Amino acid sequence: MQNNTARKLAQIPQGALIVGVDPHKKMHAVVMMTQQARILTKLKIGTTQTDFDRLVQTAQREATQIGAPSILMAIEAGGHYWRTLAYYLQEHTIAFRLINPFTLKRRREGDDLTRRKTDYRDATAAAELLRTGQFTETRLPETQYAELRALHQARRRLTKEYTRGRNLLRGLLDGLFPEFCAVFKDPTGQTALAVLIACPVPAHIAAQPVGEFLRSVRQAASGKRLGVKKVRTLHTVAATSVGVKAGAHGVHLELQLLIQRLCLLADQLSQLERQLVTLAQTFAEYGYIRSVPGMGALTVAGLIAEIGPIAHYGNAKDLVKLAGVNPSHSESAEKGPTYTPMSKKGRAGLRACLWQAALGVLRSNPELRTWAKQLATRGPQANPLHKREVLGAAMNKLLRLYFALVSKKQMYHPRVVSGELVAA
Numbered sequence: 001m002q003n004n005t006a007r008k009l010a011q012i013p014q015g016a017l018i019v020g021v022d023p024h025k026k027m028h029a030v031v032m033m034t035q036q037a038r039i040l041t042k043l044k045i046g047t048t049q050t051d052f053d054r055l056v057q058t059a060q061r062e063a064t065q066i067g068a069p070s071i072l073m074a075i076e077a078g079g080h081y082w083r084t085l086a087y088y089l090q091e092h093t094i095a096f097r098l099i100n101p102f103t104l105k106r107r108r109e110g111d112d113l114t115r116r117k118t119d120y121r122d123a124t125a126a127a128e129l130l131r132t133g134q135f136t137e138t139r140l141p142e143t144q145y146a147e148l149r150a151l152h153q154a155r156r157r158l159t160k161e162y163t164r165g166r167n168l169l170r171g172l173l174d175g176l177f178p179e180f181c182a183v184f185k186d187p188t189g190q191t192a193l194a195v196l197i198a199c200p201v202p203a204h205i206a207a208q209p210v211g212e213f214l215r216s217v218r219q220a221a222s223g224k225r226l227g228v229k230k231v232r233t234l235h236t237v238a239a240t241s242v243g244v245k246a247g248a249h250g251v252h253l254e255l256q257l258l259i260q261r262l263c264l265l266a267d268q269l270s271q272l273e274r275q276l277v278t279l280a281q282t283f284a285e286y287g288y289i290r291s292v293p294g295m296g297a298l299t300v301a302g303l304i305a306e307i308g309p310i311a312h313y314g315n316a317k318d319l320v321k322l323a324g325v326n327p328s329h330s331e332s333a334e335k336g337p338t339y340t341p342m343s344k345k346g347r348a349g350l351r352a353c354l355w356q357a358a359l360g361v362l363r364s365n366p367e368l369r370t371w372a373k374q375l376a377t378r379g380p381q382a383n384p385l386h387k388r389e390v391l392g393a394a395m396n397k398l399l400r401l402y403f404a405l406v407s408k409k410q411m412y413h414p415r416v417v418s419g420e421l422v423a424a
Helices: 003-008 050-066 082-093 101-111 119-131 143-176 188-196 202-205 210-222 228-238 248-280 283-289 297-309 314-323 347-362 364-379 386-409
Strands: 018-021 028-031 040-044 071-076 096-099 412-418 421-422
Touching: 018 050, 018 119, 028 050, 028 119, 040 050, 040 119, 050 071, 050 082, 071 082, 071 119, 082 096, 096 101, 096 119, 101 119, 143 248, 143 297, 143 347, 188 210, 188 228, 188 248, 202 228, 210 228, 248 297, 283 297, 283 386, 297 314, 297 347, 314 347, 314 386, 347 364, 347 386, 364 386
Parallel strands: 018 071, 071 096
Antiparallel strands: 018 028, 028 040, 412 421
16 A cells, blocks of 8 residues: 655655745745744745745754754745745746645644734744645646646636626616516526627617617627627616616626626637647647546646646646545535535646546547446446546546546547456
């Protein structure tokens, strides 16, 4: 059985100087200790290169005084303030490990039940976790992988902003024109946006003849195709709308501004997605994974961005843990949940890509769809899986397939052997 803690402890040289860092926006708290947990120095540094140079020089001086053969730094990976220091250390070939913020919090509260929290306490807890082998083995993305990761993260942020805008649009329409979303299920569709630009207030719509209303919508659509039948239906229901008339002018103005913002975000997303796919196509992994039926271009680009070089992983289980899709059983006094959830102790962005990939593959890949159906319909003694468990198993399966195809540099050629999907 593999002992991860023992393997991690073997990475710490005997007698090394342990440096814990609690990063912040303006100042980083630093605690230096020996491998026997004797604290040597506490200091705070800024976030400039001069401050980072001072940190390294101080650590080297302390290491010389105690005769430490090497320096190993532990950085709490909370927020984004740790990134500049981590890349600086990597450029200067100084070893470091990342500490999970949740693990650090539990360790700090367990050591002191008064729940005191200071920057130095966090830095000390980070050093202690490194000293006991409770750290995260992470390699920072570089070269084209770093560019792809940056584009993928930018797309995720824009998508979230666009989704927030759509939700706000629905909320405003629920008060101004509640029947609108009954006619147009997607308020950001081509015809729906043309109507909202022309006139979203039901009283004004009902006051116009249907022909005049259609002309104003066509003008707002700027030559794009319209769903004329839905526009006529909307004109009919506008006469009996229960929308709030008080403050309708102000809501109308906010809707116009919101639509402009949504159109801009949609254009930016389209531009970003084109660049993301274009860059992803330069990676060898792209062709191998795109050969799987149901895997879309954006999904494959996201998987490559989140996973990085396959050489960084020893086996497919490492990818499963990276994504946090491994089953996590929990029970107490022989009582447990009705189904087994995934641990979710991994990258949320990677899980989101896998979720979309699993839905697409189960729809378009007959081999994987047959395999998933067997999991859901097998007999009670074989423990049939819940629908969400099947999706989790499919996500797990896709990661194993990803590792097999990329590491072996093979295209997808499926065959079913005893219900197990493999790559030929």
